């Protein structure tokens with residue numbers, strides 16, 4: 300569980316986040332949605348400690364991040380897996396070396412244990428036989444799966460995913476969403492996904508947080524979002540005609 304309590308942040312006198320309170324639940328896919336510039340990235344960076352909020356607290360289970368010493372913070376960081384929007388794979392390393400990278404940096408595993416963990420993670424994301432290829436030699440969807448395998452290599456308690464479906468076709472997006480959702484449940488992780496993808500909201504939106512003008516504007520799930528009477532959320536969600544039709548059929 301990650302709890303955000305009264306977090307606020309301003310840049311150059313402009314209020315970007317105002318008094319945000321959110322509980323991201325363990326074993327669930329928690330989705331953050333909102334228009335461009337609404338403050339989703341700043342909120343995520345405040346959560347993982349990349350930006351210091353002006354006020355408020357962030358708890359990783361019972362640990363309040365800002366009250367921890369350097370070593371304790373480092374420990375929390377090793378419990379966080381990150382899936383970046385552009386995958387952030389190292390082009391000059393093979394798939395196997397990419398997934399092994401966090402283990403080499405942060406674990407005390409020996410070579411054999413690392414190899415075993417890498418093979419397990421690649422198998423879990425349904426990628427086998429690509430260990431010795433380079434990122435440029437596999438498709439975008441496969442690269443995303445490699446990035447997911449790397450994100451879970453250290454058995455994180457918390458998984459942050461930034462736009463996991465950007466640049467992927469709808470079918471591949473569903474595969475990625477389902478993998479993230481299954482892995483979240485299997486490992487009882489607290490997973491946070493920043494997304495613009497309404498398909499993801501409908502597929503895996505167990506908890507959905509709508510950020511608008513730097514505030515938590517609405518909270519619910521994929522069911523309640525379709526019948527919302529919140530005007531701003533409605534304008535955001537039903538900007539696409541497919542979503543409008545889906546809403547009409549669910550009323």
Ligand SMILES: Nc1ncnc2c1ncn2[C@@H]1O[C@H](COP(=O)(O)OP(=O)(O)OP(=O)(O)O)[C@@H](O)[C@H]1O
Nearest residue numbers: 310311315333334335336337338339340341342495
């Ligand atoms: N380091 C910074 N210094 C000054 N302003 C910033 C900084 N980081 C973000 N902002 C501003 O904060 C606001 C919210 O930005 P943020 O990146 O959180 O939006 P977002 O909801 O993630 O948008 P997108 O969906 O396009 O990624 C924007 O107006 C942005 O210019």
